[in-house]
Amino acid sequence: MSTEIWLDTDPGFDDWMAWALLQAEPGLKLVGVSVVAGNAPLRQTLANALRIRALHGWTVPVHAGCERPLVQAPVTAQDVLGETAMATAGRALPLTRAQPVAAHGVQALIDAARARPGRLTLLALGPLTNLATAFDAAPDLPALLKAVVLMGGSTDRGNTTAVAEFNIHADPEAAARVFGAGVPVVMFGLNVCRQVLVGDEHVRAVRALGTERALLFADHLDAYVGIARRRGGTHMAVYDPTPVAWLSRPELFALEPAHVDVELEGRLTRGMTVCEFRVPARARPNTRVATQADGPEVMAWSLRGLARVLS
Ligand code: BDR
Numbered sequence: 001m002s003t004e005i006w007l008d009t010d011p012g013f014d015d016w017m018a019w020a021l022l023q024a025e026p027g028l029k030l031v032g033v034s035v036v037a038g039n040a041p042l043r044q045t046l047a048n049a050l051r052i053r054a055l056h057g058w059t060v061p062v063h064a065g066c067e068r069p070l071v072q073a074p075v076t077a078q079d080v081l082g083e084t085a086m087a088t089a090g091r092a093l094p095l096t097r098a099q100p101v102a103a104h105g106v107q108a109l110i111d112a113a114r115a116r117p118g119r120l121t122l123l124a125l126g127p128l129t130n131l132a133t134a135f136d137a138a139p140d141l142p143a144l145l146k147a148v149v150l151m152g153g154s155t156d157r158g159n160t161t162a163v164a165e166f167n168i169h170a171d172p173e174a175a176a177r178v179f180g181a182g183v184p185v186v187m188f189g190l191n192v193c194r195q196v197l198v199g200d201e202h203v204r205a206v207r208a209l210g211t212e213r214a215l216l217f218a219d220h221l222d223a224y225v226g227i228a229r230r231r232g233g234t235h236m237a238v239y240d241p242t243p244v245a246w247l248s249r250p251e252l253f254a255l256e257p258a259h260v261d262v263e264l265e266g267r268l269t270r271g272m273t274v275c276e277f278r279v280p281a282r283a284r285p286n287t288r289v290a291t292q293a294d295g296p297e298v299m300a301w302s303l304r305g306l307a308r309v310l311s
């Protein structure tokens, strides 16, 4: 029996890699995709999503979702990822005339959950605006979902601020709504994604696959590793693909129950995921937080999946 998944995403190269790994895994059944503003404005993340789908010839429906965070002004990661959020060391994703399905992403994900009571996992790889809007629009949604699995937050350091991770920082009110929705949440924060590292050896392995698609992907992976090179490092953390690896290979991870709250007010701490691990003594657990990953094994699994989807 395969796990049925709805992907909510803001591509971004690491979102592309995560999506590719989802498609590569026979035990994971992707039923739909909603796109959200995040790494770049919605028009750009949506264009990226449609180009990725066209490149691979996938047929999964892609829906446009929310354009702005619930409360605050939009922020993007274009300062790090470049104007298109899809930097490349060579070839660029080909343009496509493809359009999204007409239904709004929020309604589409609600409909997908209602069609599969108790079976659908929401995999969220961007700011949580679409999910929070769906929970507000459909009070029956929490009881319908199997789980929300998300890349976001951190148990320790942040990336956008000292303590806030980008996906939470980009819409803290939405994140607070999701952690408080009463759905089982599984959180893959920076603390665990930084244990999964990608470097030049992986770029070379993808390039060696030799197909046009693999060379195109390798050029983007090269540029992604380039973010670390510019900072004097050699390896980048693998963010969005990490929860996909867990969905397929949970034995490679350790998770701990916690109560996660999102700080909405702190002048220095807005967008921080405050993780109370002293559960149930001090708080009711609402999340399983990933704390350990076998990084080399996750990367070996990723390369096998990429070989299937890029060949
Ligand atoms: C997250 O932020 C985005 O830039 C990535 O796609 C990932 O979802 C990492 O903080």
Ligand code: CA
Binding pocket: 009, 010, 011, 012, 014, 015, 038, 039, 125, 126, 240
């Ligand atoms: Ca993302």
